[in-house]
Amino acid sequence: MPTCTIDGRQVEFKPGENLVEAAKRAGIEVPVFCYHPGLSVVAQCRMCAVEVQGIKKIQTACSTKAAEGMVVLTQSEPVKKARESVMEFLLINHPLDCPICDQSGECDLQDNSFGHGSAHMRYTEERRTYVDLDMGPVIKKNMNRCIHCTRCIRFGDEIAGIREMVAMQRGNNTEITTLDGRPLETDYAGNYADICPTGSLTLKDFRFKKRAWMVKKTATVCEGCSRGCNIELHWDHATVFRTLPRENASINRYWICDEGRFNYRYIHDEQRVISPxxxxxxxxxxxxxxxxxxxxxxxxxxxxxxxxxxxxxxxxxxxxxxxxxxxxxxxxxxxxxxxxxxxxxxxxxxxxxxxxxxxxxxxxxxxxxxxxxxxxxxxxxxxxxxxxxxxxxxxxxxxxxxxxxxxxxxxxxxxxxxxxxxxxxxxxxxxxxxxxxxxxxxxxxxxxxxxxxxxxxxxxxxxxxxxxxxxx
Ligand code: SF4
Ligand code: SF4
Ligand code: FES
CATH class of the missing domain: 3.40.50 (Rossmann fold)
Structure with a gap:
């Protein structure tokens, strides 16, 4: 395997692999928002800033392929400064919602803010707000929290095979929404909540039932059809609260369908016969x-x-x-x-x-x-x-x-x-x-x-x- 050097460590990488994945191999985490291994790379959030020796400007690790002999720094001062600036920019419109946000505890924005942001901001203007239309039975939308990473748009286009999420308007007025404000149509809508790195798209089914850090997790398999998607059941005190996909490259990649996701409900159905x-x-x-x-x-x-x-x-x-x-x-x-x-x-x-x-x-x-x-x-x-x-x-x-x-x-x-x-x-x-x-x-x-x-x-x-x- 070819090798490159990341933070002084020799790292083997697969040809074609980007620097986020190569670094992961060496146990080095590069923070990301827009990058998702199951979606196309758009390099638009700029959170994955790294320095590559020989290139003057800061590079985005998600869109830079590892190359033989490449020397990369993920913790240099310019890199830290770049990430801090990105965090400051992303948070200017983000509400201080964490205590009442269902994503809290499993939110990339929260984690990256804690790990790479600054405790101060210079923004004094009023925050941008949106009125959210209903997106149907699966997803709750809260666009005040959106950072425009476009993961959801790409999921619809590339995986669900339906262009139902779009970015309307431009600049400060950009709003992620469904076409004409229609409800979501895909049978895979739950994945929107999984991939959204903030609390902008959350599962109606799970909202306010449990804090993310209170559930126990069991790695198992979906019984919803003969594919056998790999899943995680999240439960507490003998009650299952939700099902999330578990990565398996050859069976379900990163996704599950809504039928499999909500199949768990019958376990606790009041009509279930539980005595002879x-x-x-x-x-x-x-x-x-x-x-x-x-x-x-x-x-x-x-x-x-x-x-x-x-x-x-x-x-x-x-x-x-x-x-x-x-x-x-x-x-x-x-x-x-x-x-x-x-x-x-x-x-x-x-x-x-x-x-x-x-x-x-x-x-x-x-x-x-x-x-x-x-x-x-x-x-x-x-x-x-x-x-x-x-x-x-x-x-x-x-x-x-x-x-x-x-x-x-x-x-x-x-x-x-x-x-x-x-x-x-x-x-x-x-x-x-x-x-x-x-x-x-x-x-x-x-x-x-x-x-x-x-x-x-x-x-x-x-x-x-x-x-x-x-x-x-
Ligand atoms: S709704 Fe979520 S996934 Fe979609 S662009 Fe906004 S932050 Fe990204
Ligand atoms: S998640 Fe959907 S596709 Fe996968 S095994 Fe379950 S029912 Fe089948
Ligand atoms: S994760 Fe690389 S630019 Fe967004």
Missing amino acids: VVAKSGAAAPGWPAAVVAAREALRGKRVELLLGSDLTLEEAQLIQKFAGDFFPGARLSHFGTPGIKSTSDDGDADKILKRKSKTSNLHGMEKLGVPGFGALSKETTGILVFRAGRAELPEWGGVAAVGVGVFMEPQAARFAALLPSATFAEKDGTIVNFAGVSQRLVRAVPPPGDCKQISEILMMWANSGRAGGAS
């Missing part, structure tokens, strides 16, 4: 032992099929396969999840960005285990045992006796003789296989609510209830 349910038992809360016995009774003497949601993990599906062999020998197993998607050959891109047609995460894992797609129940079938992790869409099964194990909502409960509630993707560990055959780990962030149990525990209770002399 036995239909017609008359008992509001039958408790686990009675519910497991009732579930076994409901299928006693029946010709049973097992339906597995393609949102289950590999480990869960393997356990169910073993369980089926022990308790329902010869029973047919099939997977379900997205109407019209019976096998991996039906899956494909749902748009030009990330979304896939399969709305469950482990369709490809199910096929790896040899479980075929569900079409219809066989004529002889008189009972079904349905496993579902939260996303798979329930198929039709007519009037046969049904027992459900997994994640269900109250309106679905009426279809089952017994329901044994289990954990969502955020409440368990496990493996899922994405459309490209990449195995990834779901990581438990929060405990399951109420009386929910892991599927492994439920199957063990089922087995033990037989041994204890219960139904067979």
